[in-house]
Amino acid sequence: MSTKIKIKYKKKEIWLGFWLVLPAMLAIFITAFFPLLKTFWDSFFSFGLRPGILKRFIGFDNYVRLFHDARFMTSLWNTLIFTLISVTLEFILGLATALILNAKFALRGLVRAAILIPWAVPTSVSSQMWKWMYNDQYGIVAQILYKLGWLAPGTPILSEKWSSMMAIIAVDVWKTAPFMALLLLAGLQTIPSELYEAARIDGASGWKQFTKITLPILSPTIAVALIFRTLDALRVFDIFYIMNKSVETLAVYNRHILMDRAFTGAWFGYGSAISVVIFLIISIFAIIYMRSLNLKFE
Amino acid sequence: MSVKITMAAGAVGKELEVLMNQIKMFNKIYPDIEVQLLPMPNSSTARHDLYVTYLGAMTSDPDILMIDVIWPAEFAPFVEDLTNDYDYFELDKFLPGTVKSGTVQGRIVAIPWFTDAGLLYYRKDLLKKYGYDVPQTWEELKKVAADIASKEKINGMLFQLNQYEGLVCDVAEFVHSYGADFLDANGKVIIGDPDNHARLVKALTMLKSFIDDGVAPKGVLTYMEEETRRPFQNGESVFLRNWPYVWSLANDPKQSKIAGKIGVAPLPKGDIEGGRHSATLGGWMLAINRYSSAAEKDAAKKFIKFLTSYDQQLYKAINAGQNPTRKAVYSDPKLKEAAPFMVELYNVFINAEPRPITPLYTEVSDSIQRHIHDFLLGKVDIEKALKDLESELKMITGQ
Missing domain, CATH: 3.40.190.10 (Periplasmic binding protein-like II)
Incomplete structure (x- = not known):
């Protein structure tokens, strides 16, 4: 627990503080809270952007409809599967990479910088690049899979749902495992080397050192890294939209509702309801992670 | 009095170059109308999303919108009604299928710029x-x-x-x-x-x-x-x-x-x-933003009339490879030389079939x-x- 420090401020200083904080508060309100509240508010109405469509209050109807919408349920399911598999793989690979990069070897600085390249390429660019590599006619990845006999020659990787999902997850892992590694590496570097020396003197095995020293001290960093990645994965859009938009995630389906149908009917409230659901799911995950993070500190 | 109008248009490679040259030619006739280009993304879906944002917000820019043949019905409430300008744009001289795709419930809302067919x-x-x-x-x-x-x-x-x-x-x-x-x-x-x-x-x-x-x-x-x-x-x-x-x-x-x-x-x-x-009818049309000012709308009409004139359609067809929407251009010997298939397949272009016209x-x-x-x-x-x-x-x- 942090100790409470009481400092007496002069009235003038309080006002100065208020005026200094005000612009930031206003900016946050306008860019974050207002759109959020407006989206909540809109989700209780039926309306569209086409002139002549009246805005009608319909309570929770949009939410009830959502759970009868097979397309929404599929996109929810797709999002959860993607998040679960990609974050798990990224964590395992990221941790392994971080452990390797934490050891001393020649050209370590160069390797540390080099692994970040996939992360530095904009997602839309790398998605398009991988889409070409998966192409059945001239894609190198597809040709290798055909040659290895893992896929029947000519099978398009990005047409079936499951092969698309796996291909997209592979790209996401390729792209973000380095980011995970970097976060975890920062955590690893805070562990004092004396701890390992003492453990070695006491005769602890490498595995024991890992489970008894590395993991416990690293756990807050792990939690932060997992929060980042999970929240990112839950609102995934670009990689699916570019590589195969027929496998819909929540964000891809929401784009369809808000953009393709903006002028066709009273869909805007429905789209807002989807946004709210995405917000709620992310909040649930965030709360779960925060809780487990707090427990570690106590 | 000079007017400045903005135009949202495809701006990839040759298309942009050709359009820039056309603006220069236009300014020789109308030096007081300044045309500013708002380059749009290559993908048609991405353009659609941007237009939804502009029109949904009822902004007065862009004044001229380059729209896909399948959008007029959807965007009709947001763009200027050009029914009374039928003669001004000489629409009787255009391929009828293209004019039809710009007609929504009897109202003309977009002028055919160039056409496409499978x-x-x-x-x-x-x-x-x-x-x-x-x-x-x-x-x-x-x-x-x-x-x-x-x-x-x-x-x-x-x-x-x-x-x-x-x-x-x-x-x-x-x-x-x-x-x-x-x-x-x-x-x-x-x-x-x-x-x-x-x-x-x-x-x-x-x-x-x-x-x-x-x-x-x-x-x-x-x-x-x-x-x-x-x-x-x-x-x-x-x-x-x-x-x-x-x-x-x-x-x-x-x-x-x-x-x-x-x-x-x-x-x-x-x-x-x-x-x-x-053959499926494709292609792009030009429409005018309903929320633009009267002076901007007037200038926009002049520019659209210029772009869809005989000479300019021929220029665009030869230099950008995009099919004219005026019937007469197809019998021009210069076009026959540059793109013989356009002339030979005139029947395909005149008979191209539109996709459903519905908002x-x-x-x-x-x-x-x-x-x-x-x-x-x-x-x-x-x-x-x-x-x-x-x-x-x-x-x-x-x-």
Whole structure:
């Protein structure tokens, strides 16, 4: 627990503080809270952007409809599967990479910088690049899979749902495992080397050192890294939209509702309801992670 | 008094260069109208999303919108009614199909700028080598493609059947060529009508058999335009269904392996009584933002009239390879020299068939895309695909 420090401020200083904080508060309100509240508010109405469509209050109807919408349920399911598999793989690979990069070897600085390249390429660019590599006619990845006999020659990787999902997850892992590694590496570097020396003197095995020293001290960093990645994965859009938009995630389906149908009917409230659901799911995950993070500190 | 207008337009490669030159020529006649270009993304869907944002927010910019032929009905409430300007724009001299796609419930809301139609590209050299004529029916095309493909060890035919707007274009050509349709001219869903239903089944089964029999690679289910143009111009396919833009690229010896060996023909017809050659009408139109000021609207009209004039359409056709919408341009000897196929295939362009004109088009199209793509993938059989599509289209259109 942090100790409470009481400092007496002069009235003038309080006002100065208020005026200094005000612009930031206003900016946050306008860019974050207002759109959020407006989206909540809109989700209780039926309306569209086409002139002549009246805005009608319909309570929770949009939410009830959502759970009868097979397309929404599929996109929810797709999002959860993607998040679960990609974050798990990224964590395992990221941790392994971080452990390797934490050891001393020649050209370590160069390797540390080099692994970040996939992360530095904009997602839309790398998605398009991988889409070409998966192409059945001239894609190198597809040709290798055909040659290895893992896929029947000519099978398009990005047409079936499951092969698309796996291909997209592979790209996401390729792209973000380095980011995970970097976060975890920062955590690893805070562990004092004396701890390992003492453990070695006491005769602890490498595995024991890992489970008894590395993991416990690293756990807050792990939690932060997992929060980042999970929240990112839950609102995934670009990689699916570019590589195969027929496998819909929540964000891809929401784009369809808000953009393709903006002028066709009273869909805007429905789209807002989807946004709210995405917000709620992310909040649930965030709360779960925060809780487990707090427990570690106590 | 000088006016400044903004125009949202495609701005990729040659298209931008040509438009910039046209603005310079325009300013020689109207020095007091300044035209500013707002370059739009290459993808049609991305452009649509941007327009939704502009128009939904009712901003006065951009003043001129370059819109796809399938959007006028959807954007009609947001753009200027040009019905009274029919004579000003000389619309009686335009290809009637293109004018029709800019007409929504009797009101003209967009002026045709350039047009597009689905075409059959073929390898002249290979057809000659094996002694075939250009196929007239899909059945014939399949046989010829399969035979040459197996002997040359290349693909037979390439389509654009990714789940996107292009799938609707390719599918519409098959469906129309068998004398069938999803919606009738009044927007009524006619999938269940017995005769039409039988034709739909024949058309779509035929399309799927191209993939199942290996005449078209399975990958066509993931291809858009460019993924089919590249293999074709690398000499890896006998036939290709694509738009006119392919002609100049595939005939450019700098990037194409088959320059000079290409023929263009109308797409085949269905092997059925009442079958016809059909090409889906594509292309882009110009519309004026309803929320612009009167002076801006006036200047915008002048610029649109200029861009769609005879001389400018000819200039654009020769330099950007985009098809004119004025009938008379097709008999210009300069065009015949630069793009002979445009002149030879005049009948294809004049008869190109529009996709359904409905404000609900994006929803209708999305529904067709998903159900037909599932059928072509083999996820559902034809009866189920059509039944699901029928009930969904009825729900969307409120029938």
